[in-house]
Amino acid sequence: MFDIKSFYEATSVADAIRALKADEDAELISGGTDVLIRLREGKKADLSLVSIHNIAELKKIEKDACGNIIIGAGASFSDITNNEIIKEGANVLGEAADTVGGPQIRNVGTIGGNICNGATSADTASTLLSFDAAVVLEGPEGVREVAVREFYCGPGKTVRRHDEVCTSFKIKNEEWEGFEGHYIKYGKRNAMEIATLGCVVRVKLSADKKYIEDARLAFGVAGPTPLRCLKAEAAVKGMSVSDADIYEKLATTALTEVNPRSSWRASKEFRLQLISELSKRALREAILKSGADEDKVAPLPYKGEENDTESAGEVR
């Protein structure tokens, strides 16, 4: 039995907003894979819950007339990974969602919860940030959109008001079309793990696949909130994929923009090392996924067996 004071299953978004407004202590619960664990561990107690678990309108993933991708906040991680629209336009988001917890968690946990609990380590947060996605919030005063980059205001804190429900995330057409990306989660295990560091790189190559026309770089756990490295992105813009300097340029510029801390998972120094290393590896993977000729893409600037992103999370 969970330590729940009251439980209300909302039938619609409007119903949930009304219930939240009526009880200022109430918390929203969606998939429950986070809230229920906190209750079980005693980190929270005597909670009043407003559940949006079974609201079908929140689970849709669709593309609007302008080609923007709209992801319902109630879509589960596995819904996202297996969705055709995501595979076509935002495959890297599906890959990031596929690194959360384990399969059973991914069948239940939602992207809305992943973003709204405010964790810098959220695998979908750094990725959505790289898409400059918007968070759609619905409250008593109506609907508003907040960019993910402005959504976080500190560890575990977001600008979502108590009586607002996050209904969806919007990725603009120009932010996904023509891009390919790669996400690397570094953890001490390959599954059931919270990221020590998460790194996403997305690139748009020129039509001849020889130049980086545009780039995106974002991290989780490289600061108190997910963060994007605009200067590092600008530094590699226009560079040739054959230029061996692309990796150093991206990584060294990124290091000037991040702010990791030491925690029990890893020291600040180790995180800085990961930021430098993973951004290089993810950049190369993103370029290759974009269809560049492997022989023409600059090799990573080191030798030996370490050139293997798959082993990045293995226990040694």
Next chain:
Amino acid sequence: MLKIIHMNVNGKDTELAVDEREALLDTLRNRLGLTSVKKGCEVGECGACTVLVDGKAIDSCIYLTMWADGKKVMTTEGLKGPGGELSPIQKAFIEEAAVQCGFCTPGLIMTAVEIVGTGKKYNREELKKLISGHLCRCTGYENILNAMERIVDETYKVCGK
């Protein structure tokens, strides 16, 4: 206060009075006597409590029973044939000796049901990822993966996609 809900449990429509604070795990074990559903870590890490809700494998320890209202729930008890015979998935686990203490087995079998249900072929690496939400402290996973491979291959031969 108890609430009335309706679930289809292992093919049978069931009306139940449950507490809103209950986890599906406790409802299945304590109210319905389905003790194949094991209580392990209770925080969604070990997978011993895995059941299918509308065909999807979930950790029933962190799933409120209220959410299963109107849904189909399946546990290992629901796999047995009309004469009580074992399902091919259970037989594969026996033939590959994929069981030692047996605590993780029902959960793994339910995940196997979900995997097999896709009708797709998976290699060993993919299967490793698909069972990563389960902890087994006895077998070292090798025989479990052998059983998984066997049943996935057998199913694929019959109704592969």
